[in-house]
Amino acid sequence: MDRLDNLSTFVAVAEQGSFIAASRQLGRSTTAVSRAVAVLEDVLGTQLLTRTTRAVALTQAGQRTLEQARRILADYAQLRDAADGNATPSGLITITAPEMFGRLHVLPLVESFMAAHSNVEISLLLLNRMVSLIDEGVDLGVRIAHLSDSSLRAIRLGSVRQVLCASPDYLAMAGTPLHPKDLANHRVIAIMGARPLPFRWRFRSSTNPRSVLVKPQLVVNSVQAALEAASRGAGITRVLSYQSAPLEEIGALRRLLIAHEPPSIPIHLVYPVGRYLPSRIRMFIDHAVAALRGRFPEVE
Missing domain, CATH: 3.40.190.10 (Periplasmic binding protein-like II)
Known part of the structure; x- marks a missing residue:
């Protein structure tokens, strides 16, 4: 292996955090990957990695070498790319x-x-x-x-x-909320996420509470399911604006409490x-x- 290849192998090991993962990424044996790093350490005269049975970690010299190796490999790739001229991208x-x-x-x-x-x-x-x-x-x-x-x-x-939306049919039946506190009187569809219960929706307002505790009648773990339920009149849900936009465009959902939406x-x-x-x-x-x-x- 030449020295550029040894450098790229070292970068792969450092980024993957193990010789096994790097060998899979590079399509080489673990022995060949380990040998390439050992050769590089020998050439540089310093230890780049500390090795355990499960993982590797960069030494201080290894951290400095990693940053320099990335720059060298990037410069080489740029040189090779420039030499290709108008070659078709592939x-x-x-x-x-x-x-x-x-x-x-x-x-x-x-x-x-x-x-x-x-x-x-x-x-x-x-x-x-x-x-x-x-x-x-x-x-x-x-x-x-x-x-x-x-x-x-x-x-x-x-x-x-983050936007609130509901179907025209639901709003005709239950009324349109004018303030976040009005959500207490509405059916809510919540989306289960990484945060545990309770569901607390944040709003932007200078004079009123910044968040409202909601008690959903329906909880789903899919944005698409929440949108479909809301469009069929099951209640009010909260999603990202790009998620509700297609249904808003065809009139299946209406956006609510726009003045209270939190920062983008x-x-x-x-x-x-x-x-x-x-x-x-x-x-x-x-x-x-x-x-x-x-x-x-x-x-x-």
Whole structure:
């Protein structure tokens, strides 16, 4: 193995946290991966990793070397990409997004991008959990959240809001709430999440309580189920604005208490810091930004 290959192997071990996981990612034997790291340590004259039976950890020298190795590999990838000139983009892009957002907004982009670039393959992971891009080998991710992960570079695409909605039939029968406290007199459909009961919905208001305790008549573990129940008149539910938008557009749901909606939640396209992006990934980012930015306007 040459030294660049040893560097890339070391980076894989450091990011995966184990020789076994790195060997699976690289398609090599664990022995070959371990040997490559040992050769690199011998060349550099320092220990880069501390090894246990289950995992590895970076030494201080290893942490410094990891940052430098990423830059070297990124520079080499950029040089190789530039040498390709106008070569047709090819290869695999792995993307993750929340299930419903991905189905509604990312999948159409994937289809149109593949139609324009037939040599590109895309693996789209629609998951309602936070995916570690580095640990799980993902190139790009859509995050609908306030970001705190400094290992990711982010491109803001817009924002969404938490909104209340109900069907016209339900509102005709039960009346329209004018204030969050009015929810005590309405049927509520809640979505079970990571937080335990009770269900407390937050609102923006300068003179009234910032949150309201709701007692749902129906609790579901699916946003789609909550929307379908609400559209059939089962009560009032709370979702993200992009989730209810298709049903609002056809008049199946109406948005409620707009003046009391909490601050918006940003949408970002994210990717790991310190990696050079191959042309296929840069082109997909441009494609996604052009299509999505402006579709979710920033509203405070």
